[in-house]
Amino acid sequence: MMRSPRLALYITMTTFVLAFLISASQYPSMLSTRVVANLLTDNAFLGLTAVGMTFVILSGGIDLSVGSVIAFSGVFLAVILRDTSMHPLVAFVLLLMVTTAFGAAMGSIIHYLEMPPFIVTLAGMFLMRGLAYVLSTDSVPITHPFYDTIQDVVWKAPGGGRFRLIGGIMILAYIVAMIVLHKTRFGRNVYALGGSAGTARLMGVPIARTTITIYAIGGGLAGLAGIVYSIYTSAGYSLATVGVELDAIAAVVIGGTLLSGGSGYVAGTFFGILIMGLIQTYIVFDGTLSSWWTKIVIGGLLFAFIMLQKALGWATTKGRRPASESATQS
Amino acid sequence: METQMKPILRAKGIDKFFAGAIALDKVDLTLYPGEVHALLGENGAGKSTLIKSLTGAYHRDGGTIELDGAQIDPRSPVESQALGIGTVYQEVNLLENMSVSDNLFLGWQPMKRRLLDHREMHRRAREILKGYGLDIDPTQLLSSYSIAIQQVVAIARAVELSGKVLILDEPTASLDREEIELVFSVVRNLTSRGMAVVFITHFLDQVFELCDRATVLRNGCVVGERKLADVSQGDIVELMLGHHLEATKRRAKQSSPGETILSMKGFGKRGMIEPFDLDLREGEVVGLAGLLGSGRTETCKVIFGVVSADQGSAELSGKSIRLSSPRTALEHSLGLCPEDRKTDGIVGDLSVRENIILSLQARQGWTRPLKRSRINQIVDEYVKALDIRLASPNMPIRLLSGGNQQKALLARWLATEPDILILDEPTRGIDVGAHAEIIDLIERLREQGMALIVASSEMEELVAYSTRVVVLRDRRQVRELRGEEITTDRIVKSISQGETAA
Known part of the structure; x- marks a missing residue:
């Protein structure tokens, strides 16, 4: 029998491929590098957010603050670039430090005060959104020449696709996350924590350090998503990206990660993002459907994937090997 | 022979207090290399407290621990593991969501160029588990294997990380006979390599099968250290229960009980309690005696329908009834006071x-x-x-x-x-005064004509109020004592010998 988390990943990948083929059979022009390039560009900030969310959910937590952090980041950058002569790269570093520290602070509260992540990050969500309002209530345009330079970094693929830098950043983030989760001790500790915090402690996992690092990564990646979003929109607006945390959670779950933690792959999240982007693209191509159909389909998919996980979990324990079969005669 | 060897672990005068109450009173424990040492005692005797004090899960209030001749003072189970004392708990403390290799190597994975070397990890996991007689695929999830295999993986991890002393806290409680054999062969293999193993269990047969020596605890004190080759099961049971030889006054008069109210035939549940017959009459107290895990609580639960029986039949006042849930039991005027009042x-x-x-x-x-x-x-x-x-x-x-x-x-x-009241350990964890009051109350209820079933680990108490005592052992009724037969002596004997003949 196949290991259930991997099976969930394959099912997500198959779903994406099937959905893409079905869309392409209706609208053959969807089979173009242009569509693929736009899929990556349009979902870059959501994709980055979802990477951080995967870490958090794998560890058995949740982070509701990320949407607000993205909005805050946009306003923060826009205001700094408007009011000071700071170079955007310096502002980027400053912002990443702020959001990472913010994530680490939430992680510390969750660990040391033994508070549920849901409440702590909910508070973080209000806090960050409020801070964004304090900085500016209007949409602040970003006109720095450096932004034009970044936006001009384009790789033109044959077929008219324009692969932009921000899509590349997202893909890079997924590759790094995969290495961290599967090839480092910290990564394995994330899974251990999600399996059972009590057991992980008994097995010597440094719970405090791991928890804080996980939420710091979530905050840092949300900050990076904020930078990408500001490049994508050339503005900072405190009302932007409301509810993005829920989209990110949806992508993680559709990607096959167990919402209770301990099981899943960041690669699955990538396909979760692509599936969600694909639905939107399909609706654009169709032209007659209301964009709310995106939400309905995502809702249906989420439900289907939750049922699937239940079934897979049940199948793994049912298929338990008895001791006598695997024991060698000694 | 053992006395000439140098002990591998010597704990001396371990004290532990909880909010002023003494949980451990100058407890000594000595382990020699290559022995399996049983740690015995009824619930609350201090076995777990001792283990937790030794491994640093609790901070002990007094005493010294020597490992290999050197004083140690572990502050946490992780630290004591690094020093050489590994612990495996009854509920497997491993991560079901991760692979067997991950579980074996979490925290000390082999590295190659600063990244985890999965291939090497799986190879070594396979090799280690072969040494334990397991030929399994370590890349699979731990949850895809049986509890027995998980238990062996837990032992393997503890041994790899500690290597001197291994503490097994009820490792066989949820295993069947074949699986127990697997764990036993692993333990024997380890002691032949010179490790010392502490084995905690409620199953005396297993103790005599596997262990060399035993330390018996009662009420936080060591009441004896015995070489198991020299003693019988009865001796150990007597030590554990510490029953007093003076006969307890029997209060239950030979009053004639009334009509049969509840009658069960071949009632049982596979894996919990062997089928039993039980007739309960008005105005009598049926005591359930036996060691922990003998089926006392299980009997109560099956009768009340907390777990529904899968065989046998029950009749209430001559009418056939199905006791399938606490709700139906309640409708038929049954009541159950559960054992663990805090959670249940x-x-x-x-x-x-x-x-x-x-x-x-x-x-x-x-x-x-x-x-x-x-x-x-x-x-x-x-x-x-x-x-x-x-x-x-x-x-x-x-x-x-x-x-x-x-x-x-x-x-x-x-x-x-209720017409029938089932009490499971009604006097556990309460002070002496309340204890006597509850016993009085049981008496009063019986006199009023109620039928009671009382499970208790306290022999004196059962002797005091029971009209009949049913003795359980290994989840089976082995003996019923009536009238003059009801003495602590007879109960203890029935428990330890499992005599079946009336």
């Missing part, structure tokens, strides 16, 4: 009043709430009758002492005016 009995944050009327209200159905005046009347009546000491019936029940909580629970069931 009281609702801690509700008031004493609400706790007392809970079952009565449940039987009435939620659409027909009890009248406030009626509630107050019932509560006042039982608070007075049972002498429950409280500031007000409105206070949360968790603030009451153990004895008063137990009395409130009894009141809950008495309020439903």
